[in-house]
Amino acid sequence: MQQERKYRNILPGPPTTTNNENLANEDGEAVSGISSGQEGSKRKRRATAKACNSCREKKIGCNGLQPCSHCKRRGLACEYATISKTILNSIPSGMKLLDEKTANRHKHAAALLGLLRFVPDDQVHDVLQQLRAGRDAGNIVDSLRGQFHSADEIPFPNLLHAAPPPGQTSLEFELMQAYTSYDLEATAWSYSFYDEAEHLLEHETALGMATPNTVAAMLYLSMSATCHAKSTTAATEHLDHAIDLAKSIGLFGIADEGMSERWPDGATDFLWEKSLTQTAWGSFVYITTQCAQNKTCKIAYPPRSPIPGDAADFEDGKSPDGPHFPAYMGTTFPCLCKLALIAHDMIWVNYGNILRVEGYSMIEHMEVLYGRYLEWADRLPLELVRSGESAHHVLIMHIYFHAFVLDLFRPLVHHGDAIRARLESFTSQQASPEAICLASATQLGRIVVTYLQRFSSASHSFPWSTALLYFANAVMREMGRPADTSEKLADLRTCIFGYQRLQRSFRLSYGIIRSLLSMALREGVVGSSEARAIISDTDERAKHHRGHGEVQAPFIVDLDLGTLDPAAAHVDRLAAEFEELAIFNEFTVIVSGREATNTSTEAMGSDTEGQYNGNTGGERGRGE
Structure with missing residues (x-):
């Protein structure tokens, strides 16, 4: 006898309706109600323009409702992230910013907090009463600023405008700096930003x-120019x-007897004093590197702060928890500052004496400085x-470090x-300036x-090009090296x-290439x-830069010639x-035996890219 088969129980169909209306189930799926009593047929879920945070995470x-069906079923708080369409359309995908209202609110709050430091106590009380009454912080800031008739009445007023909103990170600025190396059309923005910055500088001046x-802004303008x-x-x-x-506000360039123990304005706030110190030393390091390359003396005295x-010098007691810095600040920057101090003395020894000491009489001073470098x-x-x-x-x-060592003995x-x-x-017995260089x-x-x-920053970070410049100069200088033209x-x-x-981001690179050639x-x-x-x-690669005219910049390319005739060593002249x-x-060149090397740039580019973009074994076995 055949075994009886078991079947699933069939549930009753949906209730019939008198007209064709769309019903939404709890998952937001559209169900068509048919008057004939047929089963409701599911249609494709309607697309929504937004999803709650919980659904995004899972x-x-x-379904985009408030609350959505999933959060309602699970008893979760249904929240949606709000970001303005303007911001979303203006930044690359994946970056998260505060929406416009929140950013403005934080900006006005930061500006208001800074202004309250410089107003009388009774006025501070009035401001607090206005905030409690619900007055907008931006209107209060405008009112307070209108009470000051000159910039001198607000110590360092533009610092308040320069501070980014609390939710804004340095990642955005780093992306802006490197963006030209990825999108050549962004080149024009750099010139536009520079022009706008110059107008703002004129206004502040x-x-x-x-x-x-x-001070920091002017140095960035100098780098950009x-x-x-x-x-x-x-x-x-x-x-x-x-x-x-910087000298006028006491950051550096002032003799010990001409400066008080603390900053000239008597600042005692820890964070404010730290910002002054970082600006002073960061500026000093950059200016010192420029003076070394250009063979000039511009700063008589380094910062006294x-x-x-630096754990040996920094007063940890000023902060409850002591200073905390990222790796490039906490370890590298203090050592770089100490290196710049030695280079500062080197610059004045080599180029600060109007009556130039020449030849063997210079070696003794150079030897002392080299000992300090070691x-x-x-x-x-x-x-x-x-x-x-x-x-x-x-x-x-x-x-x-190695560039400073080469500059130390360059006058010889x-x-x-x-x-x-x-x-x-x-x-x-082989210890000589030539061997050291x-x-x-x-x-x-x-x-x-x-x-x-x-490092990908080889395409968008100009400071590392110091190695390219100094190495190229050393290559073309005869210093007892074998006369191997191929090497x-x-x-x-x-x-x-x-x-x-670097040429994708910096037009100056085009002129340097011509100068080196x-x-x-x-x-x-x-x-x-x-x-x-x-x-x-190189000309083909430089088309995206605005103004394809002559390259003009106070940038010395021929470092040896720069010690005798700086103008002739500049990039525009070369x-x-x-x-x-x-x-x-x-x-005039007579080639004997075979033609001079005539390697196409395409071959050079493909060979070199293969060497540096994937093969770590491409490095030649130079002695350490």
């Missing part, structure tokens, strides 16, 4: 505003104005010793045998290869490749045909000489 469908914030390469004077003017302003983050290197903490895993800011610090280049004189404080140049070459291999040419190609990567043609390191091929490729040198090279 990645499940949300007319009001007589003198703040550490303005240099990298835009549109003027031979703008960058220097901004730099000099920043130095004068403690180095930020002592600084010996005292580096383990995490700042250069290795294959070093962070990019650690490598940049070592770049400056034009004094014959003085560069090969033995240093008496060393036991080795060769060692530092070799280390710079290794850092260049490592940086190109490991020099390979090193020069490496430096040019590095500048071509002019130097290479003059030294016979490269032939005219290859130099023209490189320039042709770049303009390229055509003349290329033509001269074509008609």
Whole structure:
């Protein structure tokens, strides 16, 4: 007998309705009610423009109601994130910002808190009463600012405008800085921002505003003007104005007897004093690097305040928990400041004496300074010793170290045998300025290869290009190295490749490439045909920059020539000489045996990209 089969019980159908109306079930699915009594047929869930936070986190469908069906069923709080469409349309996907109302509310609250520090107590009480009564904070801020008739009545007023809202992180600013390397159309924004910043600076200058914030802003304007390469004077003017302003408010450049123990304005607030200290030392480090490259003396006295983050000097008692800094500030920056102090003394020894001391008489002072450099290197903490895993800011610090060493002995280049004189404080018979410079140049070459291999910032961070500039100059200088043209040419190609990567973001790189090729043609390191091929490729890469005219910037490229004739060593002068040198090279160079190397730039680019964008084994075996 056949076994009886078991079937599922059939549930009754949905109730019939008298008309065709759409019913929504608890999951937000549309169900069609049919008057004929047929089963309700499910249609596709309607798309919603938003989902609650809980549904987003669980990645499940949300019907967009308040509360939604899932949160209602589970008894959860149904909340929606609100971000304005304007912000969403203006920033890359994935970035989270405060909505406009919240950002404005925080901005006005920060401005109001800053203003309350400088108004009488009775007025503070009035402001609190207005806030309790529900008056808008922005209106209160406008009212308070209107009571001040000059900028002098509010100490450092533009600092309040410069502070970002509490929810805004530095990530946005870093993305803006590097954005041109990803989107070439953003190049024009850099020039627009610079023009607007200059107008704002003129306005603040007319009001007589003198703040550490303005000092930092002027230095950024100087950097931007240099990298835009549109003027031979703008960058220097901004730099000099920043130095004068810093001296006027006591950041640096003041002798011990001319300055009180504390800041001139008598500031006692810990956070405010820390901001002054960081501005002073950050500005001092940057200006020192510029003075070393340009062979000029601009700051007579370094900052007298403690180095930020230096445990030996910083007064931890000013803060309940002591200062806390990220890695690049907590360890690298204090050591970089101490390195800049030695470089500051070096600059004044080499270029501060009107009656230039020459030849062998300079070596004794240089030897003392070199001993201080070595002592600084010996005292580096383990995490700042250069290795294959070093962070990019650690490598940049070592770049400056080797660049300063090369600058220390650079004046000896034009004094014959003085560069090969033995240093008496060393036991080795080979210890000479020439040997030391060769060692530092070799280390710079290794850092260049490592940086190109490991860090994407090689395309959008200009400070590391110091290694490219100093290494390229060392390559083209005869310092007892074997006269191997092929090795020099390979090193020069490496430096040019590095500048071509930076060229997407910085127009100055185009002029530096032309200048380096002019130097290479003059030294016979490269032939005219290859130099023209490189320039042709470089011109193609530079089309996105506004104003394809002559590159103009107070930037020294030929570092050795800069000690004798700085004007002739500038990027605009050397770049303009390229055509003349290329033509001269074509008609005067006699090639015996075989044609001069004529490698296309496309081949050079593909070979070099293969070496630095995936092969860590591309680094040549230079001696340590």
